[in-house]
Amino acid sequence: MGPSMLPTFNLTGDLVAVNKVPTWWGQLNKGDVVLMRSPENPRKHIVKRVLGVEGEMVTYLVDPANSNTTKTVMVPEGHIWVQGDYIHSSNDSRNFGPVPRGLVEGTIFCRIWPPENMGLIESKVNPYEPTN
Amino acid sequence: MRRKELNPSRRPSRTRTRTDGQTHARLGARARLHPSLLSCCTSHSRTASRKPSPILLSPLAIGLHLSSRELEMMAITYLRQLIKNTVVGGTIGLAISDRYVSIVPVHGSSMHPTFKECPTTFSGLLSGDLGLAEKACLRRYEFSHGDVVVFRSLHDHRRTVVKRIIGLPGDWIQVPDKAEILKVPEGHCWVEGDNLGVSLDSRSYGPIPLGLIRGRVTHVIWPPHRIRQVERKVPEGRVSLLD
Numbered sequence: 076m077g078p079s080m081l082p083t084f085n086l087t088g089d090l091v092a093v094n095k096v097p098t099w100w101g102q103l104n105k106g107d108v109v110l111m112r113s114p115e116n117p118r119k120h121i122v123k124r125v126l127g128v129e130g131e132m133v134t135y136l137v138d139p140a141n142s143n144t145t146k147t148v149m150v151p152e153g154h155i156w157v158q159g160d161y162i163h164s165s166n167d168s169r170n171f172g173p174v175p176r177g178l179v180e181g182t183i184f185c186r187i188w189p190p191e192n193m194g195l196i197e198s199k200v201n202p203y204e205p206t207n
Numbered sequence: 208m209r210r211k212e213l214n215p216s217r218r219p220s221r222t223r224t225r226t227d228g229q230t231h232a233r234l235g236a237r238a239r240l241h242p243s244l245l246s247c248c249t250s251h252s253r254t255a256s257r258k259p260s261p262i263l264l265s266p267l268a269i270g271l272h273l274s275s276r277e278l279e280m281m282a283i284t285y286l287r288q289l290i291k292n293t294v295v296g297g298t299i300g301l302a303i304s305d306r307y308v309s310i311v312p313v314h315g316s317s318m319h320p321t322f323k324e325c326p327t328t329f330s331g332l333l334s335g336d337l338g339l340a341e342k343a344c345l346r347r348y349e350f351s352h353g354d355v356v357v358f359r360s361l362h363d364h365r366r367t368v369v370k371r372i373i374g375l376p377g378d379w380i381q382v383p384d385k386a387e388i389l390k391v392p393e394g395h396c397w398v399e400g401d402n403l404g405v406s407l408d409s410r411s412y413g414p415i416p417l418g419l420i421r422g423r424v425t426h427v428i429w430p431p432h433r434i435r436q437v438e439r440k441v442p443e444g445r446v447s448l449l450d
Contacts, residue, residue, distance in 0.1 A: 112418030113394065114395070115393050117417040118347070153360070153362040175359070177358070178418045178419060
């Protein structure tokens with residue numbers, strides 16, 4: 076795994092449990108961390124967070140390193156908008172656009188390894204907010 | 208099981224230790240008990256040599272010369288076996304259809320004449336075409352021009368669509384209605400139906416990611432007079448493979 080999902084997952088890789096049942100029932104919420112096939116290379120799996128489902132308007136920073144300009148886009152039917160938690164180094168919907176939901180293979184709900192970090196992964200939109 | 212063995216052995220030892228007079232008295236008292244109570248006391252044992260109680264028997268049990276309790280146990284064993292077989296068969300079927308091969312009913316006329324439409328009424332369920340989709344191509348996602356594939360719809364991920372691959376990543380496609388040439392992006396493919404007049408395909412919604420493909424249709428397996436292999440064919444003059 077790369078750096079695109081810091082601080083949720085660390086750089087050298089964690090072991091997580093993937094829950095495949097929601098994909099059959101069609102229930103995908105904003106803020107879920109999902110495992111999906113990359114739209115650029117079908118043999119690769121990528122892990123990202125869902126920031127927008129179909130019908131919603133999503134606002135995102137176009138180039139977070141250099142400027143504060145934002146763009147707002149509407150997510151088309153049957154698609155979702157995914158972004159990595161560490162937006163400075165993440166290849167996600169800001170590059171390849173909204174992805175069809177058929178590419179999602181499952182949601183990641185819990186981390187198994189390393190054991191000191193074992194626990195559920197929260198489904199929240201802003202991962203940098205401290206949980207109260 | 209232990210109770211079965213103990214009961215017959217216990218009764219003879221009890222009668223043996225008593226004197227004759229007392230044994231007869233015990234038997235007499237037992238005989239005066241109601242027959243249904245008697246069958247309750249002896250129902251723990253499953254030997255077929257005992258006489259069945261007239262009150263608890265069902266007609267089927269009478270016909271088979273069994274007690275109703277034995278019939279119950281037989282039915283439970285049979286049901287357990289049936290459930291176990293169903294679960295095992297279902298799991299194996301699911302595993303096979305996930306990794307190797309699965310059956311695809313074809314709806315809609317966008318692939319006419321390759322597939323004839325499958326009507327949606329119950330009686331017509333078997334009169335449409337059923338295709339055989341193989342999943343071995345999903346290991347490496349390598350397809351050829353002209354393959355007929357099954358993929359998840361872009362607009363509704365619960366529905367699957369059957370179309371033919373016209374362009375692979377890196378190809379230049381000439382879109383027929385507009386005078387423009389498009390390059391198929393990396394990781395995507397251009398699909399079109401055989402019946403161009405009614406087909407909704409990449410000409411309307413653009414190239415689709417290869418990750419959406421669920422299998423490649425190689426044969427038609429129903430109805431029997433249409434069993435044949437699905438051929439690969441590419442329309443001419445649409446695709447240029449030059450970079």
